[in-house]
Amino acid sequence: MPENLAGIGVCAGVAAGPLLRIAAAPALPPPLPVTDAAAEVDRAYAALAGVVADLERRADRAAEATAAEVLRAEAMMAGDEELREAVRERIEGGADAPHAIDAAFGTFREMFAEAGGYLAERVADLDDLRDRAVAVLLGLPMPGVPQPGHPYVLAARDLAPADTADLDPSQVLALVTEIGGPTSHTAILARALGLPAVVACPGVLGVAEHTLVQVDGTTGRVVIGAGSTFRKVADAEVAELTGPGRTSDGHAVKLLANVGSAKNVPAADEAHAEGVGLFRTELLFLDRASEPSRKEQIAAYGEVFRAMAGRRVVIRTLDAGADKPLPFLNQQGEPNPALGVRGLRVARQRPRVLTTQLEAIAAAARDSDADVWVMAPMVSTLTEATEFAAAVHEAGLPRAGVMIEVPAAALRAGDLLGVVDFLSIGTNDLSQYTFAADRMCGELADLLDPWQPALLRLIAICGAAGRDTGKPVGVCGEAAADPQLAPVLAGLGVSSLSMSPRALPGVRASLARYSYDECRRLAELALAAPDAASARKVVL
Known part of the structure; x- marks a missing residue:
């Protein structure tokens, strides 16, 4: 059996x-004596540079914006000056280049593991970088x-x-x-x-x-x-169904795409996306010693806006901090970056970064026919939402919204919709903060399941606020890409789902199988379930 x-x-x-x-990772050979330390340092630095170049090439050709973002962050780690200095010190102490790199990464690995939180999550990245650098030095294929x-x-x-x-x-x-x-x-x-x-x-x-x-x-x-x-291949219903997202009885659920740059737009078009529900702007800021100029930002945003002429584009202002540290913001030393200065909170320290970005978005929007909406990440209070909406309107942009990523914001969704035009629920972070479970911790994966009834309850609060005010409430987290969960989210009052373009056909077909009343019934069943597994089982 x-x-x-x-x-x-x-x-x-x-x-x-x-x-x-x-x-498997390359095995370290026996240590070799070093007769020319300077030459050995050059060899080690060349290997690290080779890893950086390889990662950046992979980022440039990555089809998915998220993959490109993570690759560039890993490349920054491989090019870190403190790492290079640690390698040099070990070579000058008698180690050959492969063992010096292994030892240097090992030291940083211990430091990251002991620090916990975000840095502990990067231990696997350090191991991968070490393996790649050693492979270059040994003339072996990279893992x-x-x-x-x-x-x-x-x-x-x-x-x-x-x-x-x-x-x-x-x-x-x-x-x-x-x-x-x-x-x-x-x-x-x-x-x-x-x-x-x-x-x-x-x-x-x-x-x-x-x-x-x-x-x-x-x-x-x-x-x-x-x-x-x-x-198993997609059935004919999935492959052939196109057009706007809707239930079997015509209730609209707008289906949008997540993008990081204009190169992601063709895939969105191919999947018949109705627009962009999440335009991640932080990709333009990664691996930069200084923030991109207003001119650079206008060009990057305008490229996406023009490609999406006549359709909605929801652009998110800079989502920096925690798992996306940016060098020019100098955010080192936070005891817990996930609970620190990230998202909109960066404007507390560097207000001009937000002002410049909003000015660039407005300038790019004026030169396109896209329906541009702007939202802020990591909003927790009504005051933050009010101030952000005022800044958006002052820049000349008509639609201001906020992301729901912390329970405090979800619980006051109705109040937030009194001052902003829409909400967008980031289920990844909302799960993390609701269950106090780091989303990169595999041992707590069950707590981060988007079918968790407590998470669905917070989404329901937001959906009800949207219905009461007549304002849109979307989901742009990974939960939006789950075809089985889509009818439940629609039943909770979610009016749009934004996801990777490849997920759109399956979600579109899933919604079309149910009437809106059936979606609401499924939502009630999921909310009443005792746990995520039960919620999934009762719906499926």
Whole structure:
């Protein structure tokens, strides 16, 4: 009988194929004597520079904005001056370049792990960078995704950003990781690529390579040694259904795309997106010693606005801090960055950054026919929302909104809609702050499940406020890409869903299967469930 493994399904679909694992990291050779320390330092620096260049190339060609963002952040770590200095000191102490790099990264690894929080989450990135630098020094291929020349199921402890950037969905049938959660990089990538995926699946790395496995990204079940190789393809309903998002009886739920730059717009068009529900502007600010000029910002925003002429574009002001530290903001030293100066709070210290950005958005909007809406991340109070709306209108922009990412904002959704024009719920952060569970902590993945009734209750509060005021309430977190959850969100009062373009067809088809009354009934069932698993089961 086939053996079953259980994890958390994070992207719906069923696929089967031979299991392969991420290539092992290069082993360190025995130490070698160093006769020319200066030359050895140059060799080590060249290896780090090679890693930086490789990551930046991968970021430039990454199809998904989120993958590009993470890759650039990892490249910044590899080029850090303190790291280079630590490598130099070890070489001057007698270590050869591979061992100096290994030791330097090891020191930083210990520091990050002891610091906890955001820095502890970056330990895996440090390990990946060390492996890549050592591979360059040894003349070995960089660690990465297998390329066997045939379709397969990819298994890993977790996937590093650099591994995922070049992942080919025509070869990788499904993803299974031993750790991770619903908002991990693996989960986000799987939804972006439309791949069935299971995370937090203990035991998957114990499965022998080339064993046939079946992955169910809805239930989280992985069956070992089952069936024949196949990949479930979208049915005709999903493939052929186009047009605006709506329920079977015509209730509109606007379907929008998440983008990071104009290069993501063609995919949104191909998926028949009705507009952009989340334009991430922080990608323009990453890896910068100083903020981009007003002229640079106008050009970048205008490119997306013109490509989306006649459609809605919801642009988010700079979402910096926590997992997106920006060098020019000098935010080092925060005891807990996730609870520190991030999102709109940056304007408390650097108000001109927000003012310049709003001026650039307004200038770009004037030269396009897009329907430009502007929203702020990490809003907690009515005062913050009021001041942001005033700044948006002062810049000459007509529509101001805020993101709902903390429970305090959700609980006062009605009051917020008294001063802003719309709300956009970021379910990733709202889950994190509601359950006090770091969204990168695999051991707490069950708490970050978007089907958690407490999270759905906060969404319901926002949806009710939207209905009462006649103002839009959208979801732009990863929950928006879940086809099974889409009818529930519609029933909770959500009026738009914004996601990776690849997820749009499945969500569109799922909504079309239910009437609005059925969506409301499903929402009530999910809210009454005792836990996430029960909520999912009663709806599915």
